[in-house]
Amino acid sequence: MAAPVKRTCEDSSDISSKLSTGCKDEKKLETFLTWSKENNLWISPKVCVTKEGSCAQYGMLTTEKVDSGECLFKVPRKLLLHPKTSAISRLLKKEAAALTSDSGWVPLLLALMYEYNNPESTWRPYLDLVPDFRELDLPMFWPENERESLLGTANGILKCVESDIKSLTAEFNTIVLPFVQKHSDVLSPACESLDLYKKMVAFVMAYSFTEPAPDEDQAKEDVPTKSAPMMVPMADILNHVAHNNAELRFEKEFLKMVSTAEIAKGAEVFNTYGMLSNKDELHMYGFSERYPNNDKDTVDIPAAVLKSMAGDLEANQTDKTLLDEKWEFLMEQVRIILFMLSFLLLLIILGLF
Template identity: 30%
Template sequence: MSDFLSWFKNAGGTLSPLVGITEFPGMSRGAIALDDIEEGFTLFTIPRNILLSTRTTELRKRLGEADWAALGSGWQPLIVSMMWEESRGNNSPWNGYLRDLPNQFDTLMFWSEEELAELQASTIKDKIGRTDAEQDYLENVYPIICRRSDVFDPALLGSHFSGERFHINGSRILSRSFHVEEWETEQASDHDGDPNHGSPANDNEDDDTVPTLIEHVEAEPSMEVDGNANESDEDEDKEQVDDVAMVPMADILNARYGCENAKLFYEKDVLRMISTKDIARGDQIWNTYGDPPNADLLRRYGHVDLIPMDNKESNASSPFPYENPADEVEIRADLLLDICLNNASESEKSQRTDVWLSLGGDDTFAIDKSDLLCKDMLRMIKYLSMTDEEVQDAVAKDKLPKGKPSGEILAKAIAVFQARLSQYTSSIEGDEGFLSAFTGPPNRLFNATFVRLCEKRLLKRAIEQGEAVLAQEGARSKGGKAKRPREEERELRRDRKKIKK
């Protein structure tokens, strides 16, 4: 760490004496307040010219445009740039930084098949992308490394340019990078005279999109940067690799749900990490990853957030009352087709799906605490219950149907939740018992168990909420149509008038 700090300061970076770097039990190295820190205090500054990106490395110039383009789209050019800079040793201006970066990860990319199996039915396993990454390396990167021996030293193929180093540097980018657009001075003109102006940046691509660093003119109001760069399944291919950068010192800060107390801002030539709250002596300094669910945290960063459940949420009989409030569980449209069109042929299911997607419907639905019954999923259930004539009418109007949580629609939704829950092979009680008896820092088995537990809890809550709504609906049907409060008030007024007469 001392070598990195020396490199950082020699490169023009500054670190406040109120900030220390230390190891935190159960997580990686992070920043700590050595004394009380007030809101708005500059914790450290980073010269813009020490960011490592495809704009700042010389590799593009050394390779030439043809071979540079042949590296492919996405993050491949930046990954190869980091591999090349690392191979240069002391000749690289980032040597002191690269030597300090991690070489081991607990992210899902590096889990064995047996370890991944512990995630059971979590769909996060399908988002790891190791097979695609290996294909990118073998088809695009490896041939250029072998052909351009004038740039890539053949003697370093095993130590610096292997497929494993490709994965490691890709994981470094996934877990530590930021989105940094080119400087445009005119961006700040609309905010002259407002020293407190700031705009939150977007998160990594998460919904893996990289958090955006928004620039401002020197001595003008700064714009804030939230979180680290992350890759999102839909946005990763669209993102310009030139906008992704490794930001020394800023990537040391850890993050945890609801704990953010610092954000990264930048001016024309320097980035500043500024406290957004008062920070007490001894407290950790937290950045933000945008509060993703634990499954995504595990995939990108190799850890999970354990947040004590609210009293309303916590069951007195639960031996492990922890959660991540941002957790979600995904349900794919295929399961809805199996439940709602169980007697239809595969051809009929395919036709219905094609029309649904053409109308803008989703093929995956996320259940979370804020929308347990998932309005979008209810709409698809409603759509799947429509006649062919009703579907044609929806197509003519280019409009998806509304799905109200009632009657047959809700009953089918409950059946979908139950079917999704049955895809997990362990019970909620068994997982809670294992986690509550676990000792020591969380390991891969602990994290996998916690991810699947929280997903199953959401499904159980969705089932319970659906059944409660159906029960209320049944009670109303037995006792007659329930009256709305305004109707009851009008009736009371009429009765009073009759009494007066």
């Protein structure tokens, strides 16, 4: 799920079934791989899932050289975990209007909580293997004094995390908890836990995939349109680096992980989560990449600093009124650009672009 650098996690999770402990881990992996095979999740003999040699947690390594363009595994759509495949899909569909939220994640999170607490879940071997909440180390799980250490070096992350916690808490109290209590005959008392909900949010944030909108040709083939996040067994085991060597491709019946470069024997297979800065990686996945490996990294410069610098440069060339007018013009152009980007993103999400 992640690449270095990761913090050392000291969390003594109360969900003992998720702790990574020696032979238990090996047994869970063996059970997961057996479940995968029984459900037609094909894995190339050229790769294996292991913690040995992986950069972080579980990963996928090659057992022999892989050429570019090779399929490493394919996941049948019936194994994707989302609201429409969950055992409570009918209930979620019936109550859809009551589950509307800003995040749009509530149906998936409820499906995950139900399946996670259901011993007979179709996805039991998958959920027993991932997530290992002891190793899922996003900043939202850090003690408050540790999060405050981000001030000055990654202030944007601190604001994002605080916003995440505030939003998910409000979402849980106003939408999720009332739903769980209303349907206590279906959802177990464990689903009334804000702590569990917070972990499910982190699980979705760090492990989920979102299907891209199809182009016109794909639409004619009845390929599903862009969806909310979904969990993809096996695909979420791959770790991320900026310079990945594999990518997930969505097809009508299967999702395929395909190599995008030659991969040497014994090397790790890396997927990509997108063009992410280290700030985004730390915020959403709980890791960052050592310099200079992540050439997608960015630096945030507060607008106030730019204005101050502009004032210093033009101190002897213009008066303050002209500088303020220039600054306001620049900020207006920025607002227009941000609005256009937001509108374009909305069109993409709706599948209209």
